[in-house]
Amino acid sequence: MSESHPVCPDCESPGSASPRSERGRTEVARREFLRTSAAGATLLAMGATTGNLFGADEKPADKKTPETLVKQLYDSMSKDQKKEVCFDWDYQDPKLGLLRTRISNNWHITSPTIIGSDYYTKEQAEIVRAIYEGIISPEWHAKVDKQLKDDNGGKGWGTSQNVAIFGKPGDGKFELVMTGRHMTLRCDGNSTEHMAFGGPIFYGHAASGFNEKPGHPGNVYWEQALEANKVYEMLDGKQRQKAEVSKTWPESQVQLQGDKGTFAGIPVADMSSDQKEQMQKVLQKLIEPYRQSDRDEVLACLKTNGGLDKCSLAFFTDADLGNDKIWDNWRLEGPAFVWNFRSVPHVHCWVNIADNANVKLNS
Structure with missing residues (x-):
């Protein structure tokens, strides 16, 4: 442009x-x-x-x-x-x-x-x-x-x-x-030490200006959200109630919480085997843009903290472009893993991953 x-x-x-x-x-x-x-x-x-x-x-x-x-x-x-x-x-x-x-x-x-x-x-x-x-x-x-x-x-x-x-x-x-x-x-x-990617990273895209349209045309990262929304489509009614969160969390709130943290949404541990399989596809889509050594480091850090079963997935319902229940704002979080995807009004992604929750964030 x-x-x-x-x-x-x-x-x-x-x-x-x-x-x-x-x-x-x-x-x-x-x-x-x-x-x-x-x-x-x-x-x-x-x-x-x-x-x-x-x-x-x-x-x-x-x-x-x-x-x-x-x-x-x-x-x-x-x-x-x-x-x-x-x-x-x-x-x-x-x-x-x-x-x-x-x-x-x-x-x-x-x-x-x-x-x-x-x-x-x-x-x-x-x-x-x-x-x-x-x-x-x-x-x-x-x-x-x-x-x-x-x-x-x-x-x-x-x-x-x-x-x-x-x-x-x-x-x-x-x-x-x-x-x-x-x-x-x-x-x-x-x-x-202890950090994936060498520390917290950020990526985003405003493909067509500050306020993007439903579906985020031209946004190179929207495919990640679509992969996550496939999980939502697989959830039953009670699971969706757990996964849906009424207010979007502050996007920069990505300090690691540890095992005793409060994680929004539905625990991955409560999902069925096919839903967990789709969660693995979401994870692979998230790390896809990066070199193999960084992907491996992310997976190693996650494994150290119990894997995806220790994470929760939240879909924020207060910002739904087009009112189509294709959730624009969502978050995957565990004890030492945060991937916060916010795409209203355009994509902002904050990522913080470590092998323990003692690493402090400077934002």
Whole structure:
């Protein structure tokens, strides 16, 4: 979409980034360095193409892991670049707290965009693209690219996204965090203990503006809701009474509750075998957009806490676009698992998964 979207009250005001990102541009010499940096040698070492670097149909030839590429990006950076986008592992922002673990529906963790700013060379932007494509399942590259383009006034990938690196890649714990409107993605190489995805993540899509129509035409994530609604269709009357919740929970309420938590909706343990089988399909649909190692980590964390049988599924009835009982807002939650899907007025998904409930959320 080439036109700008209407103002979205709950996601058009991005959270403040670290004060370090507000310094603005530095001297001309620095910008000139970034244009002429020897990072081209890094790209050649990757074996990446130099044609259409960022199109959905043109993929880098590199076969390295995203974590290896994070180190390669870090090593290619100048001192000035590192001052701008690199942080200590447990860096505490004066306003936002532990910056590495923060999550929001629309925020910029650092100031420079991946593409279109003077901070990154073309070759460095290509490395970041390769990291992104390594985190996302290949079947979802085009879909997530579409989401980013729709949500940023027709601008392509990287033109509205930012990254930060925490720790020192290749020397202990490290994590790259990518942010922007309707995106918080992480690449940590399992440095973050106990957490799936390296920490809480966020994704969303406003395919046709702030207020989407029933059925959410063009929304790349709506298929996940349809899979969950298949469970509802299989429930009998008494089960539906348990599953239906009259008021949507706050979408950012995804702190892990533990075994003694209060979970909305119907316990999966109370479902029949065929209903549980469909719940497994819902779970697979939710984790489908991500690389296999992250999918495996989600399943391992869930298993540690008793699996889906320890989770509950809720369909919120106060926001039903079209009054069709195809529920737009729903939530799957267990002791250390939260997947909150809200699609009225458009899709926002908050995800927080760990192998225990002691991990705290910074939102």
